[in-house]
Amino acid sequence: MSTSEMARLEQSLSAWVDASRVYTSRGKVAAYIPELSKAPKDALGITILSSAGQSVSAGDSELKFTMQSISKVFTLILALMDNGEKAVFDKVGMEPTGDNFNSMLKLELVQPGIPFNPLINAGAITISSLIKGSGPAEKSARILEFFKRLAGNDRLSYDSDVYLSESETGDLNRSMAYLLKDHGVLEGKVDDVLDVYFRHCSIQADCADLSRMALVLSCNGTDPVTGESLIPRRFVQIAKTFMTTCGMYNASGEFAIQVGLPAKSGVSGGILALVPGRFGIGVVGPALNAKGNSCAGVRLLETISQEMDWSMF
Numbered sequence: 001m002s003t004s005e006m007a008r009l010e011q012s013l014s015a016w017v018d019a020s021r022v023y024t025s026r027g028k029v030a031a032y033i034p035e036l037s038k039a040p041k042d043a044l045g046i047t048i049l050s051s052a053g054q055s056v057s058a059g060d061s062e063l064k065f066t067m068q069s070i071s072k073v074f075t076l077i078l079a080l081m082d083n084g085e086k087a088v089f090d091k092v093g094m095e096p097t098g099d100n101f102n103s104m105l106k107l108e109l110v111q112p113g114i115p116f117n118p119l120i121n122a123g124a125i126t127i128s129s130l131i132k133g134s135g136p137a138e139k140s141a142r143i144l145e146f147f148k149r150l151a152g153n154d155r156l157s158y159d160s161d162v163y164l165s166e167s168e169t170g171d172l173n174r175s176m177a178y179l180l181k182d183h184g185v186l187e188g189k190v191d192d193v194l195d196v197y198f199r200h201c202s203i204q205a206d207c208a209d210l211s212r213m214a215l216v217l218s219c220n221g222t223d224p225v226t227g228e229s230l231i232p233r234r235f236v237q238i239a240k241t242f243m244t245t246c247g248m249y250n251a252s253g254e255f256a257i258q259v260g261l262p263a264k265s266g267v268s269g270g271i272l273a274l275v276p277g278r279f280g281i282g283v284v285g286p287a288l289n290a291k292g293n294s295c296a297g298v299r300l301l302e303t304i305s306q307e308m309d310w311s312m313f
């Protein structure tokens with residue numbers, strides 16, 4: 001991180017947010033989880049945290065939102081820490097699907113019928129079943145504790161309205177879980193596994209929380225603010241690779257070309273991104289494009305990456 005980069009961000013970030021905010025009108029807030037439809041459509045916010053511990057925010061960075069699919073990166077890491085690589089990759093693959101995040105298509109089409117990767121819903125539900133714990137309550141508690149450490153925020157908790165809303169309406173995920181159970185991929189009770197999954201999707205965060213979690217990944221598992229090693233380097237490498245190939249669902253190729261940074265989005269409009277070794281980034285913009293990514297959030301990251309010359313490629 002150079003001081004001049006931080007100065008440039010401080011000088012320009014608000015203007016970049018203002019310029020990207022117009023794109024919120026082109027998207028729609030997710031409504032298939034009814035509670036998510038209450039999010040402010042025209043919001044856009046960002047926090048960027050450097051490895052020297054300096055942060056810069058702009059726009060609606062204090063807006064609280066649920067992590068949704070962003071949480072999948074960190075449950076994958078916890079499952080790897082709990083079980084090791086072999087046990088995890090016996091149950092999920094390593095390839096992008098090119099399909100929507102909630103598609104079941106390839107679970108039947110290609111053998112063996114394991115989910116293609118841990119960041120689509122079928123893969124993440126499978127990962128939830130691999131988290132160690134005596135039952136769903138202990139598994140969820142372990143996940144929340146892990147997230148708190150990564151975010152350096154002891155106050156992290158659930159948005160129970162979103163959790164209940166998804167539990168009541170998540171029939172597509174439920175049907176996927178039953179299919180996986182029948183195929184012998186998912187172990188344990190389907191309802192218990194889904195409870196763990198719905199709960200971690202409903203963990204509430206803001207842009208600062210995402211930027212800190214992203215920074216830990218960008219620094220290969222060590223929190224540069226505390227010096228504490230939180231994740232083995234190999235598992236961070238795996239997570240960052242999945243973020244690059246599958247993190248923006250079936251728009252990951254375009255995002256790699258236009259932004260060129262490992263990232264993960266969620267249907268609440270959050271995006272977690274990172275600049276290797278240097279910055280953690282948290283973005284929120286609840287209006288989504290057709291692929292389920294934040295319309296204005298993606299636009300904002302394109303601008304920043306191009307202006308700062310941050311693409312890895």
Ligand SMILES: NC(=O)CC[C@H](N)C(=O)O
Nearest residue numbers: 068069101121201266267
């Ligand atoms: N893309 C997402 O953010 C999906 C997460 C959401 N909880 C779901 O399962 O549908």
